[in-house]
Amino acid sequence: MSSCTFCDFVSGEWKQHKNKFKFQILHETKRTMSFLSIDFPKPAKEHVLVIPKKHYTNLEDCPKTTLHELVDHVALISKAIRTEHEGCNILLNDGRSAEQTVMHAHFHVVPRDKGDEIEIELWERTNITAKTYKKLNANLKKLIKKASKT
Numbered sequence: 001m002s003s004c005t006f007c008d009f010v011s012g013e014w015k016q017h018k019n020k021f022k023f024q025i026l027h028e029t030k031r032t033m034s035f036l037s038i039d040f041p042k043p044a045k046e047h048v049l050v051i052p053k054k055h056y057t058n059l060e061d062c063p064k065t066t067l068h069e070l071v072d073h074v075a076l077i078s079k080a081i082r083t084e085h086e087g088c089n090i091l092l093n094d095g096r097s098a099e100q101t102v103m104h105a106h107f108h109v110v111p112r113d114k115g116d117e118i119e120i121e122l123w124e125r126t127n128i129t130a131k132t133y134k135k136l137n138a139n140l141k142k143l144i145k146k147a148s149k150t
């Protein structure tokens with residue numbers, strides 16, 4: 001057994017979730033896999049996780065072929081869910097400070113319907129000045145330029 005729950009799901013080492021529910025694969029491709037999370041939002045709805053089969057901690061660690069398969073897979077899950085729901089939240093918590101609890105990169109897909117009272121966007125909104133807006137844009141452009149070279 002490895003130290004990563006998701007790797008153990010991929011290898012078939014773990015056949016059940018922590019709460020003893022039987023682990024089931026929803027869909028898989030060569031490099032990706034999706035399954036139902038046991039962390040259900042209230043009101044109870046599906047919460048699907050889409051993961052790379054190989055262990056990568058953060059999204060940028062995934063090779064491009066895996067990234068493409070992941071995004072295609074997420075789009076498929078979203079399309080399927082939206083045949084029964086109005087929309088979806090698609091999230092990826094990248095890093096511990098962003099609430100990533102399993103250190104194996106994973107997308108969350110959560111169905112949404114008008115008035116469902118699921119609170120995903122919990123941050124308090126703030127107003128910024130045009131100067132700050134300009135500064136944030138300049139800094140991000142600089143960071144993106146630097147990141148695209150490594």
Ligand SMILES: [Zn+2]
Nearest residue numbers: 004007055104
């Ligand atoms: Zn893993």
